[in-house]
Amino acid sequence: MRRSILSTEDYSLTRGAPGTGREGLVISPMPPVRPGAHNWRPTAAARAALRGVEVIVSGAHRETGRRARRRNRRARRAVAVVCMAIATVLGTSVYALSAITACSGGVTTLDAAVAPELAPAVSAVADGFNGADHRAGGKCVRVTVRAAGPAGVTALLSGQIPAGAGVRRPDLWVPDSSLWLRLLSKPPRTVGGPLARSPLVAAVPRAQAAGTPGTWTDLLHAAAPGERRSRAVRLVLADPSRTGAGIASLLIARERDGDAAFAAFARSVRESTAPDVAGEFGLAAKAASQPAPVLAVPEQAVWEHDRKEPAAAFHAVYPRDGTLSLDYPFTIVDDRPGARLFERALRGGEARERFLAAGFRDPTGRAPAAFARTSGLSAAPPAVLAEPDPALVRRTAQEWARLTLGSRMLSVLDVSGSMAQPVPGSRLTRLQAIAQASQEGLALQPDDTELGQWIFSTRLDGDRDWRQTVPMGPLGGRIGSVTRRQRILSSLATLRPKPDGATGLYDTVLAAVRYMRRTYRPEMVNTVLVFTDGRNDDPGGPTLDRTVAALRAGREETRPVQIIVIGFGPDVDTAELRRLADATGGSVYTARAPQDILRIFGEATARRLCAPSC
Template sequence: MTHPTDGGRSTRPPSAVGRRRRRGRRFPVAATVAALGSAALCATATVYAVEAVRGCDAPLVLDVAVAPRLAPAVAAVAGRFGRAGHEAGGRCVRAAVRAADPADVATLLSGRALPGPGTRRPDVWIPDSSLWPGRIPAGRRPAVGGPVAATPLVLVTVGASAPVTSWRPVLAADGRTRVRLPDPERDAAGMGVLVVARTLLGGSRDAGASFAALARTLRQGTLGDVRAGLTAAPGRPAVVVAPEQTVREHNRRSPAPAATAALPREGTVVLDHPFTVPRETEASPDRARAARLLERALRERSARAAFRREGFRDPGTASDALPVRALPVPADARIREIAQSWSRLALGSRMLSLIDVSGSMGAAVPGGGTRLQAVAEVSREGLALQPDDTELGQWLFATRLDGSRDWRETVPIGPLGERAGSATRRQLILSSLAALRHERGGGTGLYDTILAAYRHLIRTYRTDMVNTLLVFTDGGNDDPGGPSLDRTLRLLRAARDPVRPVQVVAIGVGPGVDTAALRRVTGVTGGGVYAARHAADIRQIFRTVTARRVCAPGC
């Protein structure tokens, strides 16, 4: 079968094709596309012209997909390569370079997408980082060669006088430092930030919760194009994580003051641009040989000089005045774990909060105040940690709180930043928390309230969010008219939908919480039970609850 980029077979003997070379001429892009056959090209891709050589009518043309930042320099090297008289299988070898988003190529090679009008498998792939091949399953993973060009991730302080030279404020997730970064789902620079976080946070007991809190903060600062973050916005200082080459290119082209980049003192991830050969290419001896010839050309001195002119460093050498301390790239399994964790944590949150207002919630807690006041303080702390696109609603429960029902909806579920009349939903919830009062003599209709709220969340499920039922209570169920524990468990199992997973998470306040029963209830849904004896416990609890999103619903 003729390869899509072969351009047809020659009637001339193959051995004569590569030798009969004369002065070349440059085809326009339209002619290049025709020469590549009928394979459709991505509408947004840049396809670089291929040198045509007289006497070479049926070349073996390698389809080379390159990360956009490096593609122009690789195209220049490929032009010289095509005129150099290389042969494979008796045919002259040429390279057709196109700029291709590494995320799209990785998805294609992983088998998660099929070749179509906008994508095709390349013969050679040069992504911007080894992190991309590391995300491809072992059975499909291409052969990853050495790096072609390098650029480290740097910290750019925008709109502030004091430069940031450490990862510490970036990873703090405390809201004091505004962090902008490329989307880790689409850009290796963004994924590199997550690798740094996992490396520097280490394997401490709190590392998972810290990573979850960081992911929630970083999600609000992701950029479709990191170059958009390099220009200061008035009154909005930020730290932008970007490849050094992007900053250099920005400074060369922008009329604005130059952005100052700093190498973090703890070390950084280096985007290494590995020469990568897919399995299909390796299976073809002629194409595999042609790929090796191109790789050799990309490592020549003239090629390295071309890459340096575009702002890249030589891989593996201190080619610039500032040497780079490169953090190690994790093993492939670890890369996939980090990527999957981000994908889960980057989803929006949708929570329905149930607050116990039974009579016992008026009991005092250590340090002053009542249990209900502690819950209100705990809820305010948790609310402050949620971005405006978090969907949140609030119900109160006791016994017969609303006619024959044990619960009452106080704030319908929806985005915190959404306006409902003259106030946002966040403000409505804060007002409701300030007005909380316990029901004197009221019991705790815990089980039927959980069942009603659980069914409500399944009916109104959002597939693009992590759906959670959050229960604040100080005891166990004491509603004689409600379901028993065993019946509650049976009904929860019957209502559970694997396609619409909803976790039930309970936060107990005070010493009388029936944790054994709550563990059985929450366990049906993959949730958990946490004790908040003091309001100060809330930050750690919310960090832990957020971290559970990585394993939901199978925690």
């Protein structure tokens, strides 16, 4: 009793029934084969799949002599076809038998880590390469391809991941961008040119394409925070710490504005940053209609997305002021025998056609022919920007890491009697001007910013010169029925100067710094932000020297809490304030008009580019 599993034109493969003594696989002859009907040969992997499996030619056809030999030859052909079928069922890669038999001297296996979007095409090239007779150093060369995010490989090669941590070091590496190599202080010695290219574009839903700015400069301006008008667009990035597209986006922004503008840009896009390029399309799908989402993505990602989701297609805007491209450099990490052979295969015509078919341009910038027939993409090569030097790439990556750390701020506002004085040229008092600027500055902070608010004068809370008005916590967190952001905005709108209050500056600053040090959050930038219009005039408080000495005594370089002082009006004692700030590595700014305060917020944020050494 046998159950048929599969068959060919020559033989059928059946499984013998249990307990019959024929439990193995049985090959039985079928009607005569046409000449040359089968030319398949099994692979070593397929043979391994059959190892230990009994293959029996049906006893009814055991013959001798020439006829038996003919049957045996046909049986071997049938085994080959069966091996092919089983290998297919088991998901085993199949290669020519001639390549296997040529590997009697051993095999050299190269591990290739490839950017995920290019990995399928590189894997297809590797299949063909492995099926041919490639030898180096007396051994056959085989390549295994795995999709690997470039950030992980970069961390491994830079020593951030210890060698014994169980992370595999590749022999060959194809990151999405050569920018990763510029982040390494000691990049691999052998770095070839690009295998493919994909320029960075601004992708928008096709219905919104007509109104999208046509240059990066205009696009960044339309997405800029701090404007009194609403933002025209919401720029979405892939995480620069994980993707080449994200790093390239930062470099484009970095080259167009100064430190303060770049700091504001980084802080504003932090909330609309996706883990990867695919995640950008996901964020756009969930976004509200306004402001319109604009994705900074590689051209190939638009091609891939529109192929899979034509009903939600995007249009690629090619900035006229130039762009950067992902360039997929072939990199030999460990120069083992056969690496150059595989590079040659990846630069051959067949590989190039595979990359074009996957939506990539070739190394010269030539686009797939399909682009000319695809709405929303252009086959013409885009304008290019100069490649950034390694020092700029490293600095920009470090700046992003600093700027996107969470912020934890204690805002300390002076409500002494002098804050009731009018601001020349306006209808605002000093306190109203500071409150108004603070409300606008609050709009620049994301919901995960932790913020608390104190006010100070003299004897606001018994003998204490300060009083907490809003407890520390995330702006998006709730305090009763409202968010902390709403509570702070409401508090700022209702602040009133204490008519007979003096300025208890020293003991308030010392108490604020001690509170922030006591509740320090190492994963955040911890700051005391002081607004005042004058100088300390509390005779019952500590002296300036005692205050400075106490601030220095509690200072820890590994747990920095900086004081940032914004002095407003003509009565500010800058020298006094600078001594307080210097004791914590902080800074002092002076403002004469309300609009100066908002500018100072941007400059204070930009200090994070060099903190804590500046």
